[in-house]
Amino acid sequence: MKIVQGSTSGYRRISTQDVAAAFDPRRLIQARRIEGLTKTSLARQLDVTPMSVTHWESGSNQPNADHIVELAQVLNVPEAFFAIGRPYIHVSQSDAHFRSLRRTPVAQRQKATAYVEQVWELTYALEKYVRLPEVDVPGLSNGESTSLGLDPADAARHVRNHWKLGLGPIPRVVRTLEKHGIILTLAEFAGESTPTVDAFSTSRLPRPIIVLTPERAKDVYRHRFTAAHELGHLVLHGESAHGDVKLEKEADEFAAEFLTPEESITPLLPSRMDLRALDQLSKEWGVSIESLIYRCRELGIVSDSAYRRAFQRLNQLRKVELFVGNPVNRHPGEMPILLREAFKMAEIKDLPLPVLADELAMRPARVRQLLGITDRRPKLAFV
Structure with a gap:
């Protein structure tokens, strides 16, 4: 990674009235899905009708300043989050390969794709200050997919050859993927509210993104295989209809050959x-x-x-607890670090976390989560 020229936007000084006047319906949808709320449950907390929320999200009506204040509190975002003017990219459920699609409810998939949208926004912001590795994935170019015309095993061999990995074991799978421009994140967003989200990926963005989850991270070998499985989707299935059992089997075949060449x-x-x-x-x-x-x-x-x-x-x-799992946190080379290291470099260019959070119109705690930075500060509460 290299530092590039960039400039901070400064702390946002936008009034609540201005936010209401410049309201972006897409931001409400994103924030609601991140919090795992339905329109009805959000309306209940705001003491408005579900139809009001529907109108706000469709853009046919706008919330007033008082509603903006309440929305910010309920959805745990700054008021400025709801204003237009920041880069945004929509990731639909059909844009992502979910490892466990059939048992993942729609609400959980919506939360997951909203999370990816914010990972992309963070990446976009950091790339104004730090030059990340070029995307070097066979079959992918700037969010466009080109079929390699290969079966899964041949595609895996092609990627190994393209990346000059030889025929032996791959010491650090996650670091290898990051080195070739793929954004990986070990998503703490999953938790109890998205228990069936296993892992997923999308190649429909300028940079491919792979989301790994803590459940798989309990065993580093499953974690590595999952990363290779998602790489298989990126290489093989960019334009394919997602959720097909056949595609999941092909991604497994790719991963097996990628990690253990025949x-x-x-x-x-x-x-x-x-x-x-x-x-x-x-x-x-x-x-x-x-x-x-x-x-x-x-x-x-x-x-x-x-x-x-x-x-x-x-x-x-x-x-009887033999052959027990080996947690991924004991293997630094399998923990995603690209975004976190990019932020450390961006700090050199006067981009401290509060300024980055301000540019993204997110709370610092949310930015830490997207960066994969554990918040070790003690949690305080009023008594």
């Missing part, structure tokens, strides 16, 4: 289901034992019955 892994896989041998390979290649068992069957090394018995035995051992 040419390299086949001679190393045991001819019988030896869990100790697979455990050693798991550590060397940075993939789960489950993934290697799948690979054994996929490459025709073991029979279906041996495959099933291996999973049964592995599940029994996991129940």
Whole structure:
């Protein structure tokens, strides 16, 4: 990354009346979805009718200054958040590949895509000060997708060759993706309000974005496979209809070949289901034992019955806390840092967090969350 010329916008000094006059309906939709509220639940908190919220969001009517104050309080944003004039890009549900689409309710997908919109806004703001790595993903260019015309395994080999990764283990998957211009974030937004959002990605933006979630981060090997799976979507499925089970299977095939190339892994896989041998390979290649068992069957090394018995035995051992997960926070190279490091560099150009938050018209705590910065300040409350 390199520092580039940029200038801060200064603290916003816009009155509530001016915000009401320059109201942007898209910002209300985004803020409401981030908070996981329906129009009805928001209306209830504001003591207005759901139809009023509908009119505000459609742009057929505007909230008055008093409503702006209440909206800011309920949706946990500065009043200036609702004003027009800032860069905005819409990400629809059809623009994102959700790993667990069928069991993810619409409201949770809306919250997730609104989160991606804000990640893009943060990235856009930082790129005025810091030059991020160029997007270098085969089949992608400035939000446009071009079919490689390859099957998943061949596409994975093509990416490995293009990125000069050789045929051995990839030490740091997340860092490798960031190095080639992909924005990754380990989303703390998921939590209890989006329990079924596993991971997702979109290639419809100038920079592709992959969102990883804490649930997968409990095991670094699942986390790495998920990142590779989402890379598969970016490379293979830019123009495809999302949510197809076939596409998810193809992304898995891409990830398996990307992390464990057939040419390299086949001679190393045991001819019988030896869990100790697979455990050693798991550590060397940075993939789960489950993934290697799948690979054994996929490459025709073991029979279906041996495959099933291996999973049964592995599940029994996991129940007695053997072969336990290895959290991603013990592996710095698998934690996204691109945006956080870009912000550190931007601070050199006089872009402290309050000024960045002001430019984005967000609260500093929200910007820290988007940057992946843990807020370690003590939480205080009135008594």
